[in-house]
Amino acid sequence: MAGEFVMLSLVPILIGVLAAVACALPGNFLVLRRQALIGDAISHVVLPGIVVGFLLSGTVSSWAMMAGAAGAAVVAVLLIELIRRLGRIEPGAAMGVAFTALFAFGVLLLEQSDTSSVHLDVQHALYGNLESLIWVEAKGWNSLFDPVALAGLPPELGRIAIVALVMLLFTLVFWRPLKISTFDEDFARVLGMRTNLIGFGLVIMAAIAAVAAFDAVGSIIVIAMFICPPAAARLMTNRLETQVLWSVAFAVFSAVMGYVLAGYGPLWLGGDDAVSAAGMIATVSGLVLGLAALYGPHRKCRGAPTDR
Amino acid sequence: MGATMLLDALTLQLGYNATLVAIGAALLGIAAGASGTFLFLRKRALVSDAISHSTLPGVGLAFLVMTAFGGDGRHLVGLLLGASLTAALGLWAMHALTRHTRLAEDAAIGAVLSVFFGFGVVLLTVIQTVSVGRPAGLEDFLLGATAGMLYQDAVLIAVAGALAVLVVWALRRPMTLVAFDAGFASAAGVNVRRVDLAMMGLVLAVTIIGLKVVGLVLIVALLIIPPVTARFWSNRSDRVVGIAGVFGGVSGFVGAAISATAPALPTGPIIVLTAFALFAVSMLFAPGRGVLAAWLRHRRQQRRIHLRQGLLAIAQDLPIYERYTLQLLVRAGLARADGVPTELGRRRAEKACRDESRWAVARRMHSHESAVSRYDGLLPIEDVFTRDEIREIDRQIAESGGGCA
Amino acid sequence: MIDALRTAMGRGTPSDPLDSLSDKPLAVRGLTVSYGDKPAVFSLDMTVEPGSMTAIIGPNGAGKSTTLKAVLGIVPRLSGVVSVFGQPLAASRRRIAYVPQRASVDWDFPTRVIDVVLMGLVRELGLLRPVRGHHRQRAFDCLDRVGMRDFADRQIGQLSGGQQQRVFLARALAQGADLYLLDEPFAGVDAATERAIIDVLKGLKAEGRTVVAVHHDLSTVRDYFDHVLMINVHKVAEGPVAEAFTEDNLQRAYGGRLAANLMDQLQLGGH
Numbered sequence: 001m002a003g004e005f006v007m008l009s010l011v012p013i014l015i016g017v018l019a020a021v022a023c024a025l026p027g028n029f030l031v032l033r034r035q036a037l038i039g040d041a042i043s044h045v046v047l048p049g050i051v052v053g054f055l056l057s058g059t060v061s062s063w064a065m066m067a068g069a070a071g072a073a074v075v076a077v078l079l080i081e082l083i084r085r086l087g088r089i090e091p092g093a094a095m096g097v098a099f100t101a102l103f104a105f106g107v108l109l110l111e112q113s114d115t116s117s118v119h120l121d122v123q124h125a126l127y128g129n130l131e132s133l134i135w136v137e138a139k140g141w142n143s144l145f146d147p148v149a150l151a152g153l154p155p156e157l158g159r160i161a162i163v164a165l166v167m168l169l170f171t172l173v174f175w176r177p178l179k180i181s182t183f184d185e186d187f188a189r190v191l192g193m194r195t196n197l198i199g200f201g202l203v204i205m206a207a208i209a210a211v212a213a214f215d216a217v218g219s220i221i222v223i224a225m226f227i228c229p230p231a232a233a234r235l236m237t238n239r240l241e242t243q244v245l246w247s248v249a250f251a252v253f254s255a256v257m258g259y260v261l262a263g264y265g266p267l268w269l270g271g272d273d274a275v276s277a278a279g280m281i282a283t284v285s286g287l288v289l290g291l292a293a294l295y296g297p298h299r300k301c302r303g304a305p306t307d308r
Numbered sequence: 309m310g311a312t313m314l315l316d317a318l319t320l321q322l323g324y325n326a327t328l329v330a331i332g333a334a335l336l337g338i339a340a341g342a343s344g345t346f347l348f349l350r351k352r353a354l355v356s357d358a359i360s361h362s363t364l365p366g367v368g369l370a371f372l373v374m375t376a377f378g379g380d381g382r383h384l385v386g387l388l389l390g391a392s393l394t395a396a397l398g399l400w401a402m403h404a405l406t407r408h409t410r411l412a413e414d415a416a417i418g419a420v421l422s423v424f425f426g427f428g429v430v431l432l433t434v435i436q437t438v439s440v441g442r443p444a445g446l447e448d449f450l451l452g453a454t455a456g457m458l459y460q461d462a463v464l465i466a467v468a469g470a471l472a473v474l475v476v477w478a479l480r481r482p483m484t485l486v487a488f489d490a491g492f493a494s495a496a497g498v499n500v501r502r503v504d505l506a507m508m509g510l511v512l513a514v515t516i517i518g519l520k521v522v523g524l525v526l527i528v529a530l531l532i533i534p535p536v537t538a539r540f541w542s543n544r545s546d547r548v549v550g551i552a553g554v555f556g557g558v559s560g561f562v563g564a565a566i567s568a569t570a571p572a573l574p575t576g577p578i579i580v581l582t583a584f585a586l587f588a589v590s591m592l593f594a595p596g597r598g599v600l601a602a603w604l605r606h607r608r609q610q611r612r613i614h615l616r617q618g619l620l621a622i623a624q625d626l627p628i629y630e631r632y633t634l635q636l637l638v639r640a641g642l643a644r645a646d647g648v649p650t651e652l653g654r655r656r657a658e659k660a661c662r663d664e665s666r667w668a669v670a671r672r673m674h675s676h677e678s679a680v681s682r683y684d685g686l687l688p689i690e691d692v693f694t695r696d697e698i699r700e701i702d703r704q705i706a707e708s709g710g711g712c713a
Numbered sequence: 714m715i716d717a718l719r720t721a722m723g724r725g726t727p728s729d730p731l732d733s734l735s736d737k738p739l740a741v742r743g744l745t746v747s748y749g750d751k752p753a754v755f756s757l758d759m760t761v762e763p764g765s766m767t768a769i770i771g772p773n774g775a776g777k778s779t780t781l782k783a784v785l786g787i788v789p790r791l792s793g794v795v796s797v798f799g800q801p802l803a804a805s806r807r808r809i810a811y812v813p814q815r816a817s818v819d820w821d822f823p824t825r826v827i828d829v830v831l832m833g834l835v836r837e838l839g840l841l842r843p844v845r846g847h848h849r850q851r852a853f854d855c856l857d858r859v860g861m862r863d864f865a866d867r868q869i870g871q872l873s874g875g876q877q878q879r880v881f882l883a884r885a886l887a888q889g890a891d892l893y894l895l896d897e898p899f900a901g902v903d904a905a906t907e908r909a910i911i912d913v914l915k916g917l918k919a920e921g922r923t924v925v926a927v928h929h930d931l932s933t934v935r936d937y938f939d940h941v942l943m944i945n946v947h948k949v950a951e952g953p954v955a956e957a958f959t960e961d962n963l964q965r966a967y968g969g970r971l972a973a974n975l976m977d978q979l980q981l982g983g984h
Binding site: 031034035036037039040044083086087088089090092093094095096097100101103104105107108111112127220221223224226227228230231234235262266271272273274275276278279280281282283285286289293296298299300301 | 348351352353354356357404405408409410411412414415417418419421422423424425426427428429430432433434436437451525526528529531532533535536539540572573574576577578580581583584587591597599602
C-alpha cells in the first residue's frame with residue numbers, strides 16, 4: 001500500500017501542491033491589484049506558445065515548449081499593455097482582445113501543423129496530465145533515500161520545485177515594493193520606486209509560475225490557483241501577511257484534497273476510473289472560496305464607521 | 309483554386325450547410341458585437357468569459373442526464389439547455405460574490421470561470437468512463453466545430469442568431485441608455501435592473517448559440533473584439549452598438565466563409581482572427597481615436613506649446629530652458645542656435661506677447677467668460693473675438709498704460 | 714508696464730535669472746501638462762520660498778492636483794523643468810514627502826494603520842532590513858502627532874475619512890522630509906481633523922520645513938497659509954497671501970460672476 005502510494009500518488013501530490021503554491025503567491029498581489037484575470041489571459045496564451053515552441057524547435061522537449069510558453073506570455077502581456085495604453089481601452093477589454101486572438105492563432109497553428117503525432121493537444125494544455133507523473137522507480141518510503149530511485153523522479157517535479165522557490169524568494173525580497181505600490185502607487189512613485197517595473201515584474205513572475213505549473217498540471221489549475229486561494233484568504237483576515245499565509249494553506253489543501261478526491265472518490269462511489277485531478281483541484285478551491293464567502297470572518301467590506 | 313473557392317464561399321455557393329453556417333455566423337457576429345458593446349461600455353467585458361466557461365459543466369451534466377434516461381446524449385438542444393443552466397448559475401455566483409463579499413468583480417469572474425470550467429472537466433472525464441468507448445464529442449464545445457455539423461443544427465444556429473439580432477434591435481434604446489449612464493437611465497424611468505438582466509440574458513444566449521460554431525473559449529472574442537474595434541470609430545454609444553454589430557457580422561461571415569474552403573482552417577479561430585485583423589487596423593489607423601492620429605496630434609500640440617513658450621520667453625528676454633524649444637525656434641527661423649532671436653522671431657514674439665496680454669484682459673471681462681473658457685494657451689485670439697472686440701480689448705490695455713515691449 | 718504684464722502672465726521679472734532655480738525648495742519653469750487635446754496646466758512657473766506654507770488654489774478642473782502630480786513625476790509633462798532644492802527631482806526624492814488625495818487609494822487594502830505609517834520609513838528600511846523597535850517607536854510618535862496613536866492596530870478600512878487623512882499625514886511625517894506636498898488634505902474631513910492637520914503643518918513650518926498644499930476652501934486661506942499660488946490652467950497670481958490673494962486675482966481665476974459670490978462669502982471687502 002505504502003509502496004503504491006509513493007509510486008503513484010506522492011509525486012503528483014507534491015507537484016500539485018508546489019504548482020498551487022507557486023501560483024497562489026503572486027496571485028495575492030494580482031487579486032489586490034484588480035489584475036486577477038491576468039492569470040486567465042496568460043494561461044490561454046500558453047497554448048500558442050507551446051505550439052510555436054514545438055514548431056521552432058521541432059522537438060517535444062519540455063524546455064522548448066516552456067520557452068515558447070514563456071515567450072507567448074510576455075507577448076501577451078506586452079500586447080495587453082499596448083492595447084490598453086495606445087488604444088486607451090480599459091484593461092479587462094484589452095485582455096479579452098489580446099488573449100482570445102492569441103489563443104485563436106494557437107489553435108489555427110495547431111490545425112495547420114502536423115502535431116497530431118506528438119503528444120500535444122488542446123486537452124493536454126487545458127487539463128494537464130498530473131496522474132501520469134508517476135515515480136516508477138519507487139518501491140516505498142525508503143526510496144526517498146535511494147539515489148538510484150531519486151534519479152528516476154519525473155523532471156516536472158524538479159522544475160516546479162525550483163519555480164515555487166523562486167516565487168517564494170520573489171515574494172519575500174520584494175515584499176515592501178510590492179505591498180506599497182499595490183496599496184498606493186502614486187506614493188510609491190514619489191518614493192522613487194519604478195512602479196511600472198514592479199507591476200511588470202509581478203506579471204512576468206506570474207507568467208513564469210503559470211508556464212511551469214501548466215507544464216505539469218494544465219491551465220485550469222493555474223487560473224484557479226491564481227485567484228481562488230488568495231480571494232478566499234482575503235475573506236479570512238485584514239492583514240496582508242496573514243492573507244498570504246492563508247492563501248498558501250488553501251492552495252495546499254485544494255491540491256491535496258483535489259488529488260485525493262479525483263483519485264479515490266470514484267472508487268468510494270463504486271466507479272472504477274479516476275476523474276481529472278486538475279479539474280477536481282480547481283473544484284475544491286472553488287468550494288473553499290464558497291465556504292470563505294459564506295463564513296469567512298472578514299468577508300464583508302466594512303465601510304468607515306461614522307465619526308467617533 | 310483557393311481564390312475561387314473563397315469567392316464561392318463568400319457568395320454562398322459551397323453547399324447548403326456551409327451557407328447556413330456562414331449566415332448563422334454572420335447573424336451571431338451581429339448579435340454578439342451589439343450585445344458585447346453593452347458589456348464593454350459598462351466596463352464588464354470579461355463577464356462574458358465567466359459566462360462562457362460556466363457552460364461546460366452544463367454540457368456535461370446534460371449529456372449524463374440524457375444518457376441516463378436512455379436518450380442520445382449528444383442532442384444539441386438538450387446540451388445547450390444544460391449549458392444555459394450552469395451559465396446562469398455561474399452568473400449568479402459571480403453576482404453573489406461581488407455583492408455579498410469584499411471581492412472585486414475581476415476576482416469573482418476568475419473564480420467562477422476557473423471553478424466551473426474545472427468542474428466541467430471533471431464531468432468530461434466521468435463521461436469518458438461512462439460512455440464506454442463511444443466518444444461523446446463534447447470537446448467540440450471547447451473550440452467549436454462546424455465541419456461535421458448536422459443540417460438541423462445549422463438551421464438552429466441560423467434561426468437563433470436571427471432571433472438574437474431581433475432582440476438586440478428591439479431593446480437597443482433602453483440598453484444604450486443604461487450602458488451609457490445607468491444613473492441617468494434610472495432617473496429617466498428605465499428599470500436598470502431589468503435592462504441589466506436582459507443584457508446578461510442576451511449575452512448568455514449569444515454565448516450558447518456560439519458554443520457550437522466558435523467554441524466556448526473563443527465566443528468571448530466575438531463579444532469583446534468588435535465592440536472595442538467600434539469604439540475607435542465613434543464616440544457616440546448608439547453608433548458604437550451599430551458599428552460593433554457590423555464588425556461582428558463581417559467577421560462571422562468572412563471567417564466562416566474562409567474556413568469553409570479548407571479542412572485545416574477551423575471556423576472559430578478564423579472568425580476571431582478576422583475580427584482581430586479589423587481591430588488592429590482600426591486601432592492603428594482610425595481617424596480621431598486611432599494610435600497614429602493621436603500620436604500626430606500629440607506631437608503637433610507639443611510643438612505648438614514649445615514654440616509658444618519659446619516666443620513668450622523671447623518677448624520677455626527670459627532664458628529658454630529646454631533644448632527642444634530652442635531646436636523648434638531655430639528650425640522655424642525664429643532664433644539662432646545660440647538662442648538669439650531673429651528679426652522674424654522678434655516680430656512673432658511681440659505678437660504672441662500682445663495676444664497673451666489681450667487674453668489676460670479678456671479673462672477679466674465678464675462678458676467674455678464663455679469665450680475665455682475655450683482658451684487653451686494656443687488658440688489664436690482672432691478665432692474667438694471679432695475685430696471690434698479685439699479693438700476694445702486693446703483700448704483697455706492702452707488705458708491701463710499697457711502694451712507689449 | 715512690462716512688469717505688470719509679466720505678473721499678468723505669471724512670469725517673474727527679467728532680473729529673475731536662471732539661478733532662481735538654484736536652491737529654492739521647489740522651482741518650476743514652463744510646466745505644461747495635457748491629458749487630452751487641451752492642456753490641463755499651461756506654461757506654469759512657480760517658486761516656493763523656504764519655510765513657507767503655500768496654498769495652490771483655483772476653481773475645479775484648474776489643474777491644481779495635476780500641477781502637484783506633474784512636479785512629482787506622477788503624470789508626464791509635455792514641457793517644463795522642475796528643480797527641488799536646486800536639484801532635479803530624482804536626486805532629491807528623500808527630501809520630499811507626498812500626501813496623495815485620500816480617494817486615490819483602496820482603503821479596503823488588508824493592512825493596519827501602523828503598517829501604513831511604516832511605509833514612510835521604507836527608504837531607510839530598504840528591501841530586507843527588519844523593522845526594529847526604534848522604527849516602530851518613530852511610527853508611533855508620528856501617529857501621536859496626528860492624534861491617532863490609539864488606532865495603530867486598526868484595519869485602515871475601519872477609519873473615518875478624517876482619520877484616514879491623518880494616517881496619511883503621519884506616514885508623510887515618518888519620511889522626515891524638508892518639503893511636504895499635500896493634495897487636498899482638508900477635503901471631506903471633520904473639524905477636529907482639520908484642526909489637527911493644520912497644527913501639524915504649522916509645526917512643520919516652525920521647524921523650518923516647507924509646505925505646499927492643494928486647497929479648495931478659500932475661507933481658510935488667510936488663516937492657514939502665508940503664500941498662495943492661484944491657477945486656472947494658467948497661473949493667475951503667486952506670492953504672499955497679503956499681496957496675491959486679492960479680489961482682482963480671484964476674479965481672474967474664478968471668473969467674474971463666480972468670484973462675486975465667493976467675495977461675499979469671504980468678505981474681503983471689494984472696492
